[in-house]
C-alpha cells in the first residue's frame with residue numbers, strides 16, 4: 001500500500017477535492033484498490049463519499065482506542081473507494097493522544113493500519129489545516145506528499161512550515177518524500193507563472209506541470225457527489241486525470 005498525502009496547512013486550497021479526484025481516478029481508470037483516510041474534523045471527503053458518521057467509528061478511534069478492529073472503522077462507499085471517515089471526535093482524540101504520554105503518540109495510526117496494508121494499492125489521506133497529533137500520525141505513514149497551491153499573495157506563507165514539518169517527520173519516517181506542488185483553481189495569468197517561479201526560487205519547490213483549472217463544476221459537485229462522478233468531462237476533471245498520470249510517472 002502506497003500512502004499519498006494531500007498536505008498543506010491552509011484551508012480552501014483543494015486538499016479534499018484533490019484527495020477525492022485522485023482516489024476516484026486511481027480506482028476507476030487504473031483499477032487500484034483505494035482507501036481514503038479523512039483526518040479533518042470537518043469531514044468534507046467523508047461526507048462527499050456518503051461515509052460520514054456522527055457517532056460511529058472514525059479515524060479518531062484509530063488514534064485513541066487500543067482494541068479497535070480496523071475493519072469495523074472502514075466504510076465501503078458507493079464509488080468503490082473504502083473510507084476511514086472523520087468527525088468532530090478528532091478534537092477529543094487529538095487532546096487525548098497529547099495527554100497520554102505512556103503510549104507512543106506518533107505511531108498509533110501506523111500500528112492500526114498494519115493488518116490492512118496488503119488489502120489496498122493506495123491510501124490517500126485528506127488533511128485538516130491544523131497541525132495536530134492526527135497530522136503527525138498520518139505523516140508517519142506517508143510515502144508521498146503532494147501540496148496543492150492556490151496562487152495568491154499569501155501562497156508562500158506557510159510553505160516553509162510545510163517543508164520543515166516533512167523534514168522533522170523523517171526521524172520517524174525516513175521514506176516520506178515531498179513529491180511536489182501543483183496549482184489548483186488555476187486561471188491563465190502572470191500571477192500563476194510569477195508565483196510558481198517565486199516558490200521554486202525561494203524554497204526550491206518542484207511543481208508538477210499539470211495545473212488544475214478553475215471551474216464552477218467543482219463547487220457545484222460539492223453539493224452532489226465527487227467531481228469525477230458529477231462532471232467527469234469538465235476541465236478540472238480532465239486536468240486531474242493528467243495530474244494522476246504525471247504523478248504515476250514520477251514513481
Ligand SMILES: Nc1ncnc2c1ncn2[C@@H]1O[C@H](COP(=O)(O)OP(=O)(O)O)[C@@H](O)[C@H]1O
Nearest residue numbers: 011012013014015016017185213214215218219
Ligand atoms: N478547480 C477548482 N475550481 C473551482 N473551485 C474549486 C476548485 N478546486 C477546489 N475548488 C473549491 O475550493 C473550495 C475549497 O476546496 P477544498 O477541497 O474543500 O479545500 P481544502 O480541503 O484544502 O480546504 C471548495 O469550495 C471547492 O469547491
Ligand SMILES: [Mg+2]
Nearest residue numbers: 015016040044
Ligand atoms: Mg478539506
